[in-house]
Amino acid sequence: MKFDIVIIGGGLAGLTAGISLEEKGLSTAIVSTGHSSLHFNTGSFGLLGYDADRKPVASPADAISRLANNHPYVRTGMASLAPQAAQLLADAGITMAGSEAHNHLRISPTGIAAPAWLTLEGMATVENLRQQGVKRAAIVGIDGYLDFLPRFIASTLEKAGIAATVKSVTTDALRLMRKNESEMRAANISRILIGDRLDRLAEAINAAVKPGEADVILFPAVVGSENPDEYARLRRMSATPLYYCATPGASVPGMIIGRQLTSRYTRLGGMIFKGDSVVAGQFDGDRLTEVKTQNLGSDSLRADNFIFAAGSFFSHALEALPDRIVEPALGLDIDSPADRPELFGKDLFEPQPFMKAGIATDPALHAMRGGRPVANLYVAGAALAGADSLSEASGSGVAMTSALFISNAIAHK
Amino acid sequence: MTMDFQEQNISSHNFEQCTKCTVCTAYCPVTAVNALYPGPKQAGPDGERYRLKDPEFFEKALKFCLNCKRCEVACPSGVRIGDIILAARIAHTKERPSLRDTMLASTDLMGRTATICAPVVNVALALRPVKYLMDLTVGIDSHRRLPKYSSTKFTTWFRRNAAERQKEFSRQVAYFHGCYVNYNYPDLGIALVKLLNAAGTGVRLMEAERCCGVAKISNRLIDEARHDAEINIAAVRKALAEGCQAVVATGSTCCFTMRDEYPHILGIDNSDVRDSITMATAWLYRMIESGDVKLAFRKDFRLRLAYHTPCHMEKLGMANYSIGLLRMIPGVELTVLDSNCCGIAGTYGFKKENYETSQAIGSKLFRQIAEINPDFVTTDCETCKWQIEMSTPYKVKNPIEILAEAIDVEATAKLNRK
Structure with a gap:
């Protein structure tokens, strides 16, 4: 099949590129190996949360000048692209608050206050609790749901001057779920909590926290993966203002964002090859002409331009062999900060050098192959070398801004 | 040495x-x-980790799996989760398949018998007392309408009306029609012959086609399924050796079963022919894209369609091929429905114990169809068709039928005449 652009990878980078290119009237397809890391996103996006010394960054826009030369932000000039990214999310029906000029503090699944760029409406952040003048919070969990850590959240709130009480609720439907208690995870709970069963949950929450007892309720984000309207509906039914707290994956706010982006993309006319993987490419001189996938067999996907947005090690886009790192599908060059023995830090909790390994690119983000840039193949997102998404809290920002940088470049070709 | 060990330590179905x-x-639609x-x-x-140690850890609830494989499409790590569950069910279920399961699985035998006296069988199966009796005695849910049997098999129609003129075409494909087209819905097969002939392509039947085996596999009649599968793969090889460009199917489950369940579940190596077994829509799309086939559409053709993506x-x-073809028809306004399981999953939804689950799974899809209110729903799977027609007021057509209706036959034939 033939398209203007074929995008390898259906995560945040791939969807951002796809939506942006479809908006420009180009025909695109996305090849996606299973569901993406958006399923592990807690509802907050990071642009640049920490600097090289692991100090929290107040303004990501101001901190770019201190990044290394091969960092994707230095190449793309992130600050002008970040507002474009926020607009793309808004156009897809995703309401997120925040700005590239000032980080805010999200509350992580382990209760830590951590710097963030954008946070989904309805999620608790330190700022929105402060703005509401919250003095007393009720943290409400669910019986048998073990991924929620209310005491950790309480200790963070206490540091911000907010007193917290901890409660737990249940309903008949949630009680029935405990038959398979090990599977009582956020994404699975949210599939049960729809329609009448969500009404029953709201009643249980309202019975547990009487009006006036607390200024705000904090509840795990376990509502809305089937139907995002339910996410807002529980908040409306709660007698006390209710905010959601992030949970470990599969995470409902990330799934809501993914679902909205996917639906925006397909409505614009984009085609997704789901559960399929690119296994090889055909090159002609300095151009990639087509890619082969697992499902399409002898047929191939042909395009004028390609974007490699397949992620990093976790998604198998990069593979670590005993002696080197490789990109197995297309044989692209790797930019690695060190040789294999030095790729690992001795302390697990310190930044790991291998996180900065990725596909080598030229300044325009063309992939390098055999030491030369491929003229019509670009690299976006976690596959790029030079950023450590984990220690910098920059994964979502790199994904979106690099995708937009490439989409703008292709449109101007 | 270390790498050697890593590379050779590959578990079945990518389990690790x-x-x-x-x-x-x-x-998962069921959870x-x-x-x-x-x-x-x-x-x-x-569960497999435990079962590897001791089959006693086998969990009877595994029978609730639909074998829809949506878990595999969702998996970011390439684990063949559905295969693991199906293989465990086959290996560790102790009870023999019941009479009901054997009946439901024996699509060929039931079809051959029923088409002989189709009018009597159709009336009888629709009678309330008969439905109650089947519900009580064998456990086929009385809410179900069993699909009607046709009085003339597709293969009979083909031999009488079409076989002779297929020789006129230099380009040939073999058609795996499947049980449904043969015994219940010959019109779909007739539509395919009409469409491909207009597209300058001859259609031939496979030598001794058997049921693809999906119903036998899901009802654990594995030896019987393997026997049929071996005959089918031999027939595929023969058709290709005799010059057919591909073996095309109009039912996505038949196609999927022959491509993937044969090697993964039945242990039959089909690697030499797997790529040549394909959906008719995929084959046609590729031929149009390469310029080998041209379609001319009727000017007066107008339809609002909703495409449902079957699990398989x-x-x-291959759904993008069917969608791409439907979008080529100038008079069609196409909505692609959110990809959700319809709940029937072959013989699963016909079983009394699964009826409620089956309808609850499909409810999201049925609601969306009602919201869109199309002229027809279109989909590549026959059991999805039954389920949607049983559960909504909408008629369902295969994309091949829509295309066969939408083309100007004379003009198309002229474009493709060599």
Whole structure:
């Protein structure tokens, strides 16, 4: 099949590129190996949360000048692209608050206050609790749901001057779920909590926290993966203002964002090859002409331009062999900060050098192959070398801004 | 040495690649509606760890799996979760398949018998007392309308009306019609012959086609399924050796079963022919794209359609071909429905114990169809067609039927005459 652009990878980078290119009237397809890391996103996006010394960054826009030369932000000039990214999310029906000029503090699944760029409406952040003048919070969990850590959240709130009480609720439907208690995870709970069963949950929450007892309720984000309207509906039914707290994956706010982006993309006319993987490419001189996938067999996907947005090690886009790192599908060059023995830090909790390994690119983000840039193949997102998404809290920002940088470049070709 | 060990230590169905991320369970159609089913992660790779130690850990709830493979499409790590569950069910279920399951699975035998006296059988199967009796005695849910049998088999029609003129075409494909087209819905096969002939392509039948085996596999009649599969793969090889460009199917489950369940579940090596077994829509799309086939459409053709992606079409990765073809028809306004399981899953939804689960799974799809209110629903799977027609007021057509109606036959034939 033939398209203007074929995008390898259906995560945040791939969807951002796809939506942006479809908006420009180009025909695109996305090849996606299973569901993406958006399923592990807690509802907050990071642009640049920490600097090289692991100090929290107040303004990501101001901190770019201190990044290394091969960092994707230095190449793309992130600050002008970040507002474009926020607009793309808004156009897809995703309401997120925040700005590239000032980080805010999200509350992580382990209760830590951590710097963030954008946070989904309805999620608790330190700022929105402060703005509401919250003095007393009720943290409400669910019986048998073990991924929620209310005491950790309480200790963070206490540091911000907010007193917290901890409660737990249940309903008949949630009680029935405990038959398979090990599977009582956020994404699975949210599939049960729809329609009448969500009404029953709201009643249980309202019975547990009487009006006036607390200024705000904090509840795990376990509502809305089937139907995002339910996410807002529980908040409306709660007698006390209710905010959601992030949970470990599969995470409902990330799934809501993914679902909205996917639906925006397909409505614009984009085609997704789901559960399929690119296994090889055909090159002609300095151009990639087509890619082969697992499902399409002898047929191939042909395009004028390609974007490699397949992620990093976790998604198998990069593979670590005993002696080197490789990109197995297309044989692209790797930019690695060190040789294999030095790729690992001795302390697990310190930044790991291998996180900065990725596909080598030229300044325009063309992939390098055999030491030369491929003229019509670009690299976006976690596959790029030079950023450590984990220690910098920059994964979502790199994904979106690099995708937009490439989409703008292709449109101007 | 270390690498050698890593490379050779590959477990069946990519089992060891599971990172326990739970994404599969988040997309399982059954877990959302049946609290007794522990979900694909637990039933598949998690449970398998225990079963490898001791089959006593086999969990009876595995029978609730639909074998829709949506877990596999969702998995970011390439684990064949559905295969793990199906293989465990086959290996560890102690009871023999019941009379009901054997009946439901024997689509060929039932079809051959029923078409002989189709009018009597159709009337009888629709009678309330008969339905009650089947519900009580064998456990086929009385809410179900069993699909009607045709009085003339597709193969009979083909031999009488079409076989002779197929020789006029230099380009040939073999058609795997499947049980449904042969015994219940010959019109779809007739539409395919009309469409491909207009497209300058001759259609031939396979030598001794058997049921693809999906119903036997899911009802654990494995030796019987393997026997049929071997005959089918031999017939595929023969057709290709005799010059057919491909073996095309109009049912996505038949196609999926022959491509993937044969090697993964039945242990039959089909690697030499797998790529040549394809959906008719995929083959036609490629021929149009390469310029080998041209279609001319009727000017007066207008339809509002909603395309439903069958689970196995999703797994095959071929839905985009059907969607792409439907979008080529100038008078068609096409909505692609959210990809959700319809709930029938072949023989699953006909079983009394699964009826409620089956309808609850489909409810999201039925609601969306009602919201769109199309002239027709279109889909590549026959059991999806039954389920949607049983559960909504909408008629369902295969994309091949829509295309056969939409083309100007004379003009198309002229474009493709060599």
